[in-house]
Amino acid sequence: MHGIDLHTHSNISDGTLSPSCLVDAAIACGIHTLALTDHDTMDGLETAIQQAQGHDIQIISGAEISSQWSRPNTKKAYGVHIVALNMQNPEPLLDALVIQKNIRAERAQQICQILQQCTGQDIYTDVLLKVEGEPDRITRTHIAKALVEKEIVARPQQAFDRFLKEGKRAYVKFDGLNLADTIRIIHESEGFAILAHPTRYDLSSTNVRYLIELFAKMGGDAVELPPSVDPVSTRQMIDRIIQQFDLKVSIGSDFHGENMPWIKLGHTPQPNPHQTGIWESFR
Numbered sequence: 001m002h003g004i005d006l007h008t009h010s011n012i013s014d015g016t017l018s019p020s021c022l023v024d025a026a027i028a029c030g031i032h033t034l035a036l037t038d039h040d041t042m043d044g045l046e047t048a049i050q051q052a053q054g055h056d057i058q059i060i061s062g063a064e065i066s067s068q069w070s071r072p073n074t075k076k077a078y079g080v081h082i083v084a085l086n087m088q089n090p091e092p093l094l095d096a097l098v099i100q101k102n103i104r105a106e107r108a109q110q111i112c113q114i115l116q117q118c119t120g121q122d123i124y125t126d127v128l129l130k131v132e133g134e135p136d137r138i139t140r141t142h143i144a145k146a147l148v149e150k151e152i153v154a155r156p157q158q159a160f161d162r163f164l165k166e167g168k169r170a171y172v173k174f175d176g177l178n179l180a181d182t183i184r185i186i187h188e189s190e191g192f193a194i195l196a197h198p199t200r201y202d203l204s205s206t207n208v209r210y211l212i213e214l215f216a217k218m219g220g221d222a223v224e225l226p227p228s229v230d231p232v233s234t235r236q237m238i239d240r241i242i243q244q245f246d247l248k249v250s251i252g253s254d255f256h257g258e259n260m261p262w263i264k265l266g267h268t269p270q271p272n273p274h275q276t277g278i279w280e281s282f283r
Contacts, residue, residue, distance in 0.1 A: 007252020
């Protein structure tokens with residue numbers, strides 16, 4: 001569905017377009033409802049709203065929150081991203097994001113320290129330059145790009161495969177909000193909690209189902225539909241679980257600009273006729 005994109009990133013986190021340029025690009029694409037959902041921050045929202053003035057586009061407040069969950073029979077914690085949308089009273093979430101930002105900054109420094117031990121090169125200063133000296137904006141994508149520039153790896157994906165993804169030498173878990181607290185704080189902020197890209201956590205089908213069930217029991221509002229490039233069977237599985245737990249759906253491209261050039265702004269999946277879009281509940 002073109003016209004609605006509820007999951008996008010600017011250079012306030014790991015996108016490449018500024019919030020203003022992102023809004024301009026959305027207008028050019030014919031998008032009329034756009035959510036800016038940078039990682040653990042809403043710092044680009046006011047700029048996006050100002051850029052949208054005078055144009056036929058609605059900017060939805062948003063953030064993609066790094067959270068975690070676990071199954072009762074295991075001690076293993078799983079990372080999960082929850083998109084917060086359309087906050088009417090954002091103060092509780094903004095307070096929580098201050099803590100998340102501090103965790104992000106500390107994590108980035110830890111990763112760079114481990115990488116220095118692994119490679120013999122200090123890349124932290126180079127990474128800081130990519131975020132205008134604001135360490136709470138650093139993501140693993142910024143670190144991967146610095147590794148490419150230092151010729152430690154040939155491509156950003158190689159940085160993840162060798163160092164940065166879970167199980168590799170420089171992986172550091174984001175020890176932020178748990179799932180229940182994330183949903184609670186979003187609701188205290190009078191917003192909606194969306195389970196982002198449920199099939200992209202390297203989980204088994206059983207664990208995907210368990211995660212969505214847990215999310216629903218904790219009061220989550222909607223699940224992002226898988227992108228159209230995913231297998232039909234994947235979409236069918238997610239559709240069945242959404243229907244089973246009576247959840248709404250959300251649609252978003254997860255646009256990052258040139259960091260993920262294969263993902264196009266506004267290219268979002270089409271809900272089925274019986275599915276209710278979370279945007280229908282926006283005020």
